[in-house]
Amino acid sequence: MTLDAIFFDLGKVMVTFDWDIAIPRFAAHNGGDTERVRQFLANPYHDAFERNEFTEQEFFERGRELTGFDGTLEQFRTYWNEIFAEIPSSIRLLRELAARYPLYALSNTNPWHAAYIEKHFGWMNLFTTRFYSFMLGVRKPDPRIYELALADAQILPARALMIDDRAENIEGAARVGMQTLHVPTPQILQSELPKLFPLRDTRVRTNLT
Numbered sequence: 001m002t003l004d005a006i007f008f009d010l011g012k013v014m015v016t017f018d019w020d021i022a023i024p025r026f027a028a029h030n031g032g033d034t035e036r037v038r039q040f041l042a043n044p045y046h047d048a049f050e051r052n053e054f055t056e057q058e059f060f061e062r063g064r065e066l067t068g069f070d071g072t073l074e075q076f077r078t079y080w081n082e083i084f085a086e087i088p089s090s091i092r093l094l095r096e097l098a099a100r101y102p103l104y105a106l107s108n109t110n111p112w113h114a115a116y117i118e119k120h121f122g123w124m125n126l127f128t129t130r131f132y133s134f135m136l137g138v139r140k141p142d143p144r145i146y147e148l149a150l151a152d153a154q155i156l157p158a159r160a161l162m163i164d165d166r167a168e169n170i171e172g173a174a175r176v177g178m179q180t181l182h183v184p185t186p187q188i189l190q191s192e193l194p195k196l197f198p199l200r201d202t203r204v205r206t207n208l209t
Contacts, residue, residue, distance in 0.1 A: 003160065004102070004155050005101060005103070005128075005153060005159070006097060006101050006103050006163065007105070007149065007178070008104070008106070008163050009163060010109065014094065015085060016084070016087060019038075021083050022083050023038060023041075026069060026079050030067055030068035040066045043066065047108075049111075050109060050139055051138060051139055056073075056077075060077070077112050084113075084121075089190050091123050093189065093193055093194075094123060095126065096197075102128045104128055104153055105124070105127045106146070106162070108133045108140050109133055109134060110134050111132075133145060140164070140166075141172025143172055146162070146176045150176070157178045161180065161196075162178045162180050163193075181196070
């Protein structure tokens with residue numbers, strides 16, 4: 001595989017996220033109505049926030065209206081953000097590849113989540129550039145997001161690999177000519193990536209046995 005760069009998704013590839021952590025915290029501020037919180041999390045308004053179509057204040061106001069949340073913006077943002085945990089095996093692979101290829105993050109992400117991840121996970125600095133949907137105004141699998149990221153990085157599509165857990169995002173990358181690797185689970189990332197790139201880190205090899 002001839003490459004000039006590797007693009008990684010973040011959610012379920014580099015980090016896990018669990019909304020069940022946040023739901024009861026939100027519900028503690030709306031009389032215990034967890035279903036109302038779940039409905040908000042499934043609302044397309046969330047996707048719009050990831051395209052930067054609303055300010056943070058507007059998102060909070062809409063979230064408060066839909067969930068019945070009676071807390072502060074800071075509380076809302078804290079509950080919204082504290083859902084992530086890194087995937088250690090993926091981070092080891094990332095560190096291994098960072099010594100050999102330019103790495104980029106390409107993620108459907110809102111500004112709150114991006115800021116939280118940047119602050120709490122130092123390995124994010126392994127990425128040459130982090131491309132977030134809210135920065136580019138478009139979400140995967142829209143082909144434009146890949147085209148914008150590739151143009152900014154000055155990488156030809158055919159010489160870039162996109163790694164993502166969602167099939168539709170992989171299909172979007174393939175449509176613009178990128179090489180792709182579909183990794184629905186971290187375990188598949190661990191098993192498939194070393195087939196493409198021989199690993200030097202013995203700890204990674206151990207995890208694959």
